[in-house]
Amino acid sequence: MVKNIGKQLVNGAHDWVFKAVHNRCLIYNVCWEDPRIDRQILNLDAASQVVVLTSAGCNTLDYLLDSPAAIHAVDVNPRQNALLHLKLALIERGDFADLFRMFGQGAHPNFRSLYAALRTRLPDYARAFWDQKIAYFDGDSHKRSFYYYGTSGAIAWILSRYLLSADRHLRTRLFDLLDAQTLDEQRAIYATIEPALWGCFTSWLVRQPMTMAMLGVPRPQIYLISTQYPGGLVGYVSAKLRHVLTEVLIHDNYFWRVYLTGAYTADCSPNYLKPENFARLRANAGRVHTHNATVSRFLQQNPGAYSHFVLLDHQDWLAWHQPDALREEWELILTNSRPGSRILLRSASPALNFLPEWVQSAVRFFPEHTAALHPLDRVGTYGSMHLAEVR
Numbered sequence: 544m545v546k547n548i549g550k551q552l553v554n555g556a557h558d559w560v561f562k563a564v565h566n567r568c569l570i571y572n573v574c575w576e577d578p579r580i581d582r583q584i585l586n587l588d589a590a591s592q593v594v595v596l597t598s599a600g601c602n603t604l605d606y607l608l609d610s611p612a613a614i615h616a617v618d619v620n621p622r623q624n625a626l627l628h629l630k631l632a633l634i635e636r637g638d639f640a641d642l643f644r645m646f647g648q649g650a651h652p653n654f655r656s657l658y659a660a661l662r663t664r665l666p667d668y669a670r671a672f673w674d675q676k677i678a679y680f681d682g683d684s685h686k687r688s689f690y691y692y693g694t695s696g697a698i699a700w701i702l703s704r705y706l707l708s709a710d711r712h713l714r715t716r717l718f719d720l721l722d723a724q725t726l727d728e729q730r731a732i733y734a735t736i737e738p739a740l741w742g743c744f745t746s747w748l749v750r751q752p753m754t755m756a757m758l759g760v761p762r763p764q765i766y767l768i769s770t771q772y773p774g775g776l777v778g779y780v781s782a783k784l785r786h787v788l789t790e791v792l793i794h795d796n797y798f799w800r801v802y803l804t805g806a807y808t809a810d811c812s813p814n815y816l817k818p819e820n821f822a823r824l825r826a827n828a829g830r831v832h833t834h835n836a837t838v839s840r841f842l843q844q845n846p847g848a849y850s851h852f853v854l855l856d857h858q859d860w861l862a863w864h865q866p867d868a869l870r871e872e873w874e875l876i877l878t879n880s881r882p883g884s885r886i887l888l889r890s891a892s893p894a895l896n897f898l899p900e901w902v903q904s905a906v907r908f909f910p911e912h913t914a915a916l917h918p919l920d921r922v923g924t925y926g927s928m929h930l931a932e933v934r
């Protein structure tokens with residue numbers, strides 16, 4: 544009885560912290576899903592009308608390279624769309640070097656004057672956010688990079704400082720790992736550092752509900768992992784990390800590089816930061832429309848026949864806490880799609896066991912296709928990926 548009350552208090556506190564963090568902060572400074580995999584599944588073309596959850600906006604810009612008719616970037620947290628707007632303003636302004644300094648290196652020597660030139664291009668809410676936070680791009684600050692701000696950036700900062708300063712050998716080997724060119728090299732290096740990576744501090748940090756709240760992992764997802772994975776949360780994260788660092792080539796894995804070093808490089812960066820893509824991005828920037836709303840609210844207010852929905856892993860969030868909201872979202876997706884519309888989801892769980900029967904019969908899944916692509920994902924922290932096509 545006392546144990547149960549204690550557990551309820553801990554759970555309640557985690558939910559409260561999660562909500563407080565999400566109502567006040569920028570959470571994601573990098574999209575944590577691999578668009579190289581997505582674009583093989585989505586097959587975007589000039590007729591595509593895409594709905595995607597914004598997160599940090601990186602993948603919206605990646606999809607823009609396929610020149611779809613429109614991309615609706617939807618996020619319930621307006622700070623995430625403020626981030627996408629800052630990227631779009633830089634792209635529309637037309638100076639690639641400025642874009643790369645800000646979002647490739649995470650800092651700009653003249654960030655204040657550059658921002659002064661950009662701010663009139665931003666909607667009011669984005670301007671209000673960046674008026675307060677533009678010093679995230681101050682290379683002289685103690686963190687030296689935008690990629691260590693926002694709540695997921697703050698966790699990356701703590702972990703990367705710990706790993707890079709704990710032991711010189713570990714530091715050298717981590718940089719060797721980032722520079723490795725073959726899987727054999729990666730495996731040999733990883734075998735020498737794995738025990739040090741999972742020292743007491745890292746294991747403790749990963750188990751903290753506050754860490755997970757700051758990384759944007761809500762309790763339903765933690766529950767899914769801890770109940771479905773034999774080693775619990777630490778076992779899950781360490782197995783996923785081992786896979787992505789030893790079975791997927793790292794030389795263009797910009798996801799892990801940016802959190803370890805605070806910056807991308809010219810060769811290891813998202814497509815929206817490649818000079819050869821800049822002209823196309825600039826020409827297509829007007830096709831992005833942002834919406835500060837839930838997916839359901841967006842669809843109620845903007846009915847249509849959308850061709851693609853990229854839902855990231857947010858249905859894990861709904862499945863446990865808000866089954867009515869999950870049902871409503873699927874009703875609206877199916878009403879606002881057309882036969883052949885594609886829906887892409889990821890989950891912490893190895894299977895999508897939360898979908899209602901009526902959804903499963905309204906769509907067709909392609910498990911062979913997604914199961915073959917999932918292990919190649921450079922993020923590597925999800926349990927599964929799913930493509931549903933509307934019948």
Ligand SMILES: C[S@@+](CC[C@H](N)C(=O)[O-])C[C@H]1O[C@@H](n2cnc3c(N)ncnc32)[C@H](O)[C@@H]1O
Nearest residue numbers: 574575576596598618619620623837838855857
């Ligand atoms: C689901 S989270 C997960 C992060 C993700 N895996 C990524 O790529 O970074 C991505 C974004 O979805 C937003 N979000 C969560 N539930 C939402 C909903 N029902 N409608 C709209 N946005 C939502 C969050 O604010 C967050 O910025």
